[in-house]
Amino acid sequence: MSVEERPPAFVCNVQLNVEPCERPRQPPGCPTPIDSRSTESEQQQSEECCVEVENVTVKFRLSESDIVAQVYPNCMTLAEVKQDIARKFEVEPEMLVLLQDGSVLCDSLPINSTALDDFGIHEFQLELNSNANASQTSLPKLDLEVYFDKHRLADFITVHISGEDTQDGQPKNVVVEIENAAIVKPFLCGYRDKVSGKEYLDAFTQTGPYFDKIKYRKYKSRDTQTWEPKEKILNTAHEQSVQCHLDGINIMYVSAANDFTIVPGKYQTFAQKERAERKLEKILLIQRNWRRWILWKYIHKRAAEYRRLVQNREQEDERYEKCVEQRVERHRVVKQFPRSKDDFDLLFAEVARWKKAELKRITANYEGPARIAEVNILLDKEIQLLNGVERQRNLVYKSMEEFRNDQLLKEMGKPIEWIGYKDSKIHMDLLSTQRVRFLTEIYKDMRKPRKRDDRLEFIRQVMAVLTEETCYPNFPELFDLFDREKNLLLYAKSSDVEILRKRQSILFFDLIKFQKDKPKKRTPSRMCIVCKKVKTFAEFAIRTRQSHVDTCKHCYYLKLTATENTVYQSILRCIHRDERKRKCATSFAFVMQPDDVRHIIDKIWHGHSALSKSENLSELRLPRWIKSDDWAPWNCICLTERETRDHYKIDDIDKVYDPKFILHISNLHMLARSLFHTLAAVAIEFQETGQWWKVGMNKQRSSQLDAV
Secondary structure, eight states: OOTTTSOOGGGGGTTTTOOGGGSOOOOTTOOOOOOTTSOHHHHHTTTTSOOOOOEEEEEEESSSSOEEEEEEETTOBHHHHHHHHHHHHTSOGGGEEEEETTEEOOTTOBGGGSOOOTTSEEEEEEEEOHHHHHHOSSOOOOOHHHHHHHSOOOSEEEEEEOGGGSSSSOOEEEEEEOOOOOOOOOOOSEEEOTTTOOEEESOOOOOOOOGGGOOOOOOOOHHHHOOOOOOOOOOOSSOOOEEEESSSSOEEEEOSTTOOOOOOOSOOOHHHHHHHHHHHHHHHHHHHHHHHHHHHHHHHHHHHHHHHHHHHHHHHHHHHHHHHHHHHHHHHHHHHSOOSHHHHHHHHHHHHHHHHHHHHHHHHHOOTHHHHHHHHHHHHHHHHHHHHHHHHHHHHHHHHHHHHHHHHHHHHTSOEEEEOGGGOEEEEOOHHHHHHHHHHHHHHHHTSOOOHHHHHHHHHHHHHHHTTOTTSTTHHHHHHHHHHHHHHHHHOSSOOOHHHHHHHHHHHHHHHHOOSSOOOOOOOEEEOTTTOOEEEGGGBOOOTTOSSOOOBHHHHHHHSOOOOHHHHHHHHHHHHHHHHHTTOTTOGGGTOOHHHHHHIIIIISTTSOTTTOOOOGGGEEOOBSSTTSOOOTTSBOOEEHHHHHHHTTOSOHHHHSOHHHHHHHHHHHHHHHHHTHHHHHHHHHHHHHTOGGGTTOOGGGSOOGGGO
């Protein structure tokens, strides 16, 4: 091939992305390129010979330990090689010097003109030009970090195989392609420098790709191309007994009864087998994490429920303590300023407890005459305390009498109300109610203090009104009292008319209550067997244990010791509230009286809790014994308020309470059933006849037909 027929030199620059204009020119003093692999005769005829263009491996030795390798076409000149390697080290090409065997190589020499080793690799020593470095302000260097950081490695290398390792005995050069099998590493954590723009990672990973994600690409390697033949002995096609000669005389027969046949299944490659094993591992991993998540959810749910229960318990305790404080404060105020009958009963109960404690002290410390003297002193103190309480009660009763009279007149002056069509409230104002309101205004003006002249004018108006009430039985006396007061105010200079005015107020109040045309109705009455007085049924005590009405309220409470009736009323209210929450309108709790609750606690449960034996009445309650049954005297238990909350949380009583305790409660229930046997009979009657709907009926929906 002639020089004109040779391929252009820039063909070798295509793989290096070097423009033809940037290709270095050959200096005029450089010798003609020489092929080191040819003889002297071939060197003389180099212009007429044909050189095959191929890629060769070039090694650059920076130091004894630092070596880099690149692949270039054998027709490339050293100037082009220097330009390429200078770009990768980020230095100027003029600063690089290529040496081989200690001598500097010319830039115009092609690679095939340099010496190569036994493996066909061209090795050069790469150095910096010292003269060029002297002119620079900062000395550059050949940094391998710059080389490997910004420039990738060669895509293929040339491997020389000697004739000893080949089949035909001829040496060969094999071009090996290097595939970049790197994967994208996961970004764990890091930060970016704002000034330089570099990223710094806090951690890194060397995890390779998953096995099942590696696709088959027809790789050829020594392991896959090696086949080692092996011999294998197979059994006969049919089963039969065989003879084994031991020593030529003795023969051993081997039976085929215990033989078994192995049938091959579906063929499975190693990759499929490993994938199946990894599939089982993944299934176990998923199941383990799923169970862990379920357990985590269960623990969090139970923890939230536990916190909610603790919070509810704390709120209940706070509410209970607040109620106790309010009750103590209310009792303290009631003891200082009693107003109602229950308040004075509380004071009488305090005196009774004080007397009981003093008697216990006297019995423990004194005997004989000293004990009698102390008891007499205690009796005197008790009399003084009871007299003081009674005086206070009389004062409160007198002070409350005027208030009660005003409330009575207010109720008498109200129009009649009832629920009509479509639940509309109807008011009917009668002449009698209008008369009561008119006379009530006069009655209020009578009690106001007035001057002498205003009082005389007011008396004249009242006497004019009284002339229309001549049917009143005490009309003459009332009219005469006003006339006498008028004469005293006219003719006497000083006179005390307070007594007259009190009598006038009493008679005028009776006048307001007097009804002109109202027929007399015989009120159902009965004689008390204790005081022998005839009284209405409203003045008799009502108890569910009685069979007939015989004792009035006054005589009945005289037989009882003074107690805190408010405590038993609060216990009864708690029973009512619990039964309403359970929507049980047929419970006996709505027909029980505070005295019945007192009898249950004192006579059946002996005034203390069945569990803790606590005797604090303010904390005792009567909850249901069996939650599914209605409340009754024979279906209750005496417990404290805290024990009541815990008792209602029990589902099965037999599993929680001791059998002896359950037997004890059953005996007390039998006693309660015998004491309230009349109530039990009433229960059978009302449950069989279906009359329980009348219990707790709304009074507002019942019309006052007698008043129409």
